[in-house]
Amino acid sequence: MQLSLEDVSFALILKQLIEESFDGIIFAVNAETRKGLIFKEGRLCAVQSNRTDELxxxxxxxxxxxxxxxxxxxxxxxxxxxxxxxxxxxxQELISPAAIAEALNLQTEKRFGELFGWSQGFVKITPKPRIDKPHLFGSDEFKALVRRLILANCTSTVVIAALSPFAAAKPQPLSDDLPRDTGVNLMEILAQPVHQTLAVSEAGARALLALFCTGALNFEKNRYQDLIDSLSQMLASLENQDPFEVFGLSRHCSDDQLKRAYIKIAKEHHPDVYAYAQDAQVKHLSTEIFAHIQKAYEAVKRIREGKPAEDEVCFDNDEIRQELLFRQANEALRLRDYQKSLDLFRVLTKLSPDNRVYAEAFIKTLYLKWQASKRGSSLEIKLAIKDALTRFPESDQLYLLLGWVFKKEGSNKAIEAFRQAVRINPNNTEARRELRLIEMRGGLKNM
Known part of the structure; x- marks a missing residue:
């Protein structure tokens, strides 16, 4: 089988070889450069090149x-x-064994690594059973090498071409323990569709490709993505419209015209209209849209009464706005509307990234949502805690939450997390109680 590197990147070809535990030979040609690679069980056994600088x-x-x-x-x-x-x-004792080993490793990386940057040429794949050469790397070691070479060698053109088919999808981790060797904030790139990462972070896009090609994550397109895109555009439009424009009215409209226009648009865009989707993002966007419609209606009424619009009265002061959002988030949490609470706390952490209370509340809500839904993984929570601890290393609440996550996983790391919470704050009764329970029951395995 022969594949053009203009149609498919070497990184994606290699992903397939790894998944299929390929045995055989690969010939790669680009202009005057020729390379030959031998694989066994999807791992590299040898690589040759006609490049003199790679001798x-x-x-x-x-x-x-x-x-x-x-x-x-x-x-x-x-x-x-x-x-x-x-x-x-x-x-001849001209060089030491260690120096030879280092040079051979570098030679392999140079010969192999260059392929990840090729966007022209072709690859010929020839299966061959019973390869008798030993592997150059262990399984995890080889995947780590592939990630490193993708990060170092893949050009923007190659990365964009490889990830574009998944632009509307969101990354889905295939385990709770993603590799930490990509050098980027995994929480950010896992929380957004691929196209957003492609737009704002070249390093993040390379990291996605590296993790995808080594089987650490997959891409799953949201079946409601078209609806999400439509609602996002509508919300952006509403945010930039005059209150009267929301209803398609002039400032000289009658009360009856306003009422009819409001009822019509409210019926069309009530969150219940989109309830069939059962998607958190759809729910969030539709709720925001309806809130904007309500807000615009109230603003129009106030303007017609000769009063200033609500925005002019309430939201000039950021502290007041944050206080209102914080109250709304806590009320939503009390009602166990975890998604709404999470969305509001997320907004607060963006508005005030140095506010420890907001960060702790956001992550606690993330944990409670995970507990309540019994879906998803703990990875997002652990990544969020790790990120927050870089800003708030003395937060006993973050270590308490980390302990709860580890406890849920049955990991003994929970004990150290609870202990750290107590070290920071000896009055943290919840962490102390957790440690007493673990001690009384003889460890996590007996709980």
Whole structure:
């Protein structure tokens, strides 16, 4: 099978090889460069290249390990004796075994890594059973190498082409323990559709591709994405409209015209209209749209009565606005409307990222929603806590929440999290109670 690298990236080809535990040979050609790779069980066993700068001797010279003369002499002897150059250099004591090992690893990475940046050329895949060469890397080690090479070598063009088919999808972690070697804030890129990451973060997009190609996450398109896009556009339009424009009325409209227009648009965009979707984002957007309609209606009535619109009265002061939002969030939490509460607390953390109370409330609500729904994973909560602890390392509440998550997972890490909460605040009764329960019952496994 031959594939054009203009149609599919090498990273995606490799993903397929890993998933299929491919045994065989890969030939890759781009202009004058030719490479051959041998795979067994989806892992690399050998890689060859016709690039002279990727020869072992060239690498050792570039590292200052040997001279050009020593390189030529050892190559001549290797050809005559039909032995490997590295063996000759070791025998002549021109280089240490550790230096040879380091150079060979670098050679493999150079030969293999370049392929991830190719956007032209082709790859020919030839299955071959019973490959007798040993693996160069363990399974996890190979995946870590692939991630590193994608991050280092994939161009923006390659990344965009590879991820574009999943633009409307959201990343779905395939385990609670995602690799931490991508160098980006995973919580951010996991919380938004792929197209948003592509638009704002080149590093984040590379990280998505690296995790996707090594089986750490998948992309699942929301079947209501078209509706979400439509509602998002509507909300953006409402936010920029004059209250009268929301209803398509002039400032000289009659009370009857206002009432009819309000009833019509309120019926069309009541959140219950979209209840069939059973999607948190749809619910949030439809609720926001309806709130804007209500707000516009009240504003029109106030203006017609000769009073200022509500915005002019209430929201000039950010502190007042945040206080109102905080009350609404807590009221929603009291009513167990976790999604609404979560949305409001998220807004508050954006408005005031240095407010510890908002951060703790947001993550606690995230935890309560997870507990109540019995769906999803704990990864999002742990990532949120980790991110918050970088700003609030002395938050005993964050360590308490982390302990609860670990406890739910049955991990002994819960004990250290509860202990840290008590160290920070000896009066944290909840953390103390958790530690007493664990001690009384002889550990987490007995709880």
């Amino acid at each position: 072992l001797g060239s690498i050792l010279i570039s590292q200052g390990q040997i001279s050009a003369e020593a390189n030529e002499a050892s190559l001549r002897r290797a050809r005559i004796e039909r032995r490997k150059q590295g063996e000759i250099l070791l025998e």
